[in-house]
Amino acid sequence: MFRHLPFVLALWKTNLLSAMEYRVSFLTQMVGMMLNNAIYFVFWVIFFARFEEINGWDLVDMFFLFGVVATGFGAGTYLFGNAVRLSSLIAEGQMDYYLSLPRPVLLHALASRSNASSAGDFIYGLFSFGAAVFYTGTFGGMMVLRFALGCLAAIAVLISFLVLVQSLTFWIGNTDLLRRNAFNAIVTFSLYPITLFDGTAKLLLFTLIPAAFIGALPAEFVRRFDLMQLVQICAGSAVFLFLAVFVFYRGLRRYESGSAIQVRT
């Protein structure tokens, strides 16, 4: 796996240089997304100013939650930008390009694009984590380590989930609607306190729509260490990663070439 690291780094560098060619657009989207997230978070500030807590969750928990989700989501969709449009690449026969090169197809396809707005999510997430640390007054190397681990888990599960859903394109054709709904569902659920949901719903959030692995679980782990949660986070990430790679490559056998002439410069 690590032997592909220089290749992936080169892709990310190319994406960044490409984005810098349109730096006004890049900066506008980045700052716009930060403002967008901040305005959305005001809802929780107003909510907790009036109701103080819901089932044990308070505003500081929400800062941790937004810290992990925004950082993980931002880093994931920036570094693996094609994860949000993989179904189009498959349906339109655009995987030909990646198949013709001696590199891992999935990794190459995912990392070939970056979203400028995701950089705004990433930076906003760091600010939110900073605010959480400020309010709790507990800062240390271990917490930063837990935050980094939580974000990595969030990236792994989010990207795996998106790949899994969109890999269905190999079997059922157009999954655009499914992709949009699945994307909205996982982002929405990950931004709400898990204590709102009962047993059945919680099971759903750990399996079919694994939003708990992107938001609540790593956020609680970042706030205070819990060995059981660490095991859950690592196991969840590993399972979803394995499933995504397995299903994608099984589906790839059914891929039909677009036979389109594509020029990439």
Add this chain to the structure above:
Amino acid sequence: MASREVQFISDEGCVRSPSATAVAGKYWAIFRTQLLNSLAYPVDLLGRSLLIVLFMWIFMNLWRVTYGATGARSIAGLTLADTMWYLMMAEAVMLSKHELSETMSEQVKDGSVAYLLNKPYNFILYHFATGLGDSVLAFGGNLIIGSAVVWLMVGPPPGIAGWVFAFLAVVLAWLLDFCFSALIGLSAFVVEETAAFRWIYQKFLLLLGGVLIPLDFFPGWLQTISLNLPFAWIIYGPARLFVDPSLVRLGQVFLQQGIWLAVVGGAVWVFYRRAAVRLAINGG
């Protein structure tokens, strides 16, 4: 650039303006075409409406826990059932909005605006007619599915007056939202990237418009600010009328919507005329 309303050559060879009926008929035809186009993809329509189930389910969990924690039967005059029906109407309006700003902005950026500007209709009104055709069906789908879900959760909806008043207010709300979308879309004539404006506008609607939380739950000072901004009259106005219909409230919503329509609509008109003059189209 002058308006491109169609003109007819009279028998005497003079150019005469078309009648209001002819103009209305033209945009009615555009609206109907878009309506039929949307009807041709029922699965897509149903899929768009599924999102409201997700949001209502989350809201139900959030507000059931919140009402339970406070122990109060009503908060700021709204019971749990009122809050859920309010949120259903707010989400139905929000989810059925047509993303005109994105369409217009793309047309300006890729140059396809040129093909629309030389047609015998007004660019702005053309987009309003197509957007309305799309929104009407989406609103219907969201309302049917959303109502079914909320009815199962908290019981029957408000009376008939709430439906009638809310529908009237929703039409003006769409018009006001369209004006904002047009302003954002037309800003592509001036700035390179308009996505950020769109996101921020949507978040203003979510928060200050009252999609996520009824404005009645805000602290007094923020409620005053929100009610003096146009966003509240796109979402909060129709949704609040739905659960608490009264002629006084209807009058207040219409008045506010009318004032903001004049302000924002005027801005769109001025901006459109200036932007169209600046337009440079290259190639053929």
